[in-house]
Amino acid sequence: MRGFNSFQEKQQVKPLRTCVLCKKKRPKEELIRFIAGTGEVDLLKKKRGRGYYICPECVFKAGKKLRKVDPEKLKDQLKKQIISHIQIGWRGRIIHIGYDQAEKEIKRGKKGFLIIATDVAERTKRNILSLLNGDYYQIFTKRELGSFIGKENVGIIFVPETKFGLKLKSLIKQFLDLEGGSVNCQR
Numbered sequence: 301m302r303g304f305n306s307f308q309e310k311q312q313v314k315p316l317r318t319c320v321l322c323k324k325k326r327p328k329e330e331l332i333r334f335i336a337g338t339g340e341v342d343l344l345k346k347k348r349g350r351g352y353y354i355c356p357e358c359v360f361k362a363g364k365k366l367r368k369v370d371p372e373k374l375k376d377q378l379k380k381q382i383i384s385h386i387q388i389g390w391r392g393r394i395i396h397i398g399y400d401q402a403e404k405e406i407k408r409g410k411k412g413f414l415i416i417a418t419d420v421a422e423r424t425k426r427n428i429l430s431l432l433n434g435d436y437y438q439i440f441t442k443r444e445l446g447s448f449i450g451k452e453n454v455g456i457i458f459v460p461e462t463k464f465g466l467k468l469k470s471l472i473k474q475f476l477d478l479e480g481g482s483v484n485c486q487r
């Protein structure tokens with residue numbers, strides 16, 4: 301019975317939802333929420349009202365068939381949310397910009413994930429990943445990441461896994477899943 305309880309506890313940490321299209325269960329954070337009735341997208345999963353969930357792969361595949369869901373538009377909305385979270389994180393000193401800062405946080409034992417620019421040097425990527433015990437996501441170019449926060453180039457961002465960080469992670473995952481379109485649905 302003890303084993304069952306600890307399983308339940310784990311489930312509580314990561315609430316699961318079912319994609320209404322493929323019927324697969326996934327952590328809520330990986331799914332896109334829609335408001336029942338209007339079909340409006342609820343990117344931050346905070347809006348009132350009954351909702352339903354669709355996984356990014358199904359949105360990508362069935363996008364054209366779904367009413368009011370345009371994967372390109374959704375991608376665009378997610379991108380804007382990601383950018384504004386990076387800006388808020390930067391202004392609020394929640395996230396850490398650049399290799400040295402990221403390295404410092406990782407070595408201090410902070411739990412978090414990395415945003416790595418798509419055009420960062422392979423060696424830089426290898427070096428920082430050899431220190432990290434966590435996830436990383438490659439999204440945006442150095443110039444793009446830099447432009448979000450008024451710098452010329454940003455190759456690496458360390459995001460602590462606070463509530464804010466997890467929200468940003470969920471947005472990035474949804475965006476990248478939509479981008480790929482063929483990422484596996486089940487974990």
Ligand SMILES: [Zn+2]
Nearest residue numbers: 319322355358
């Ligand atoms: Zn699905």
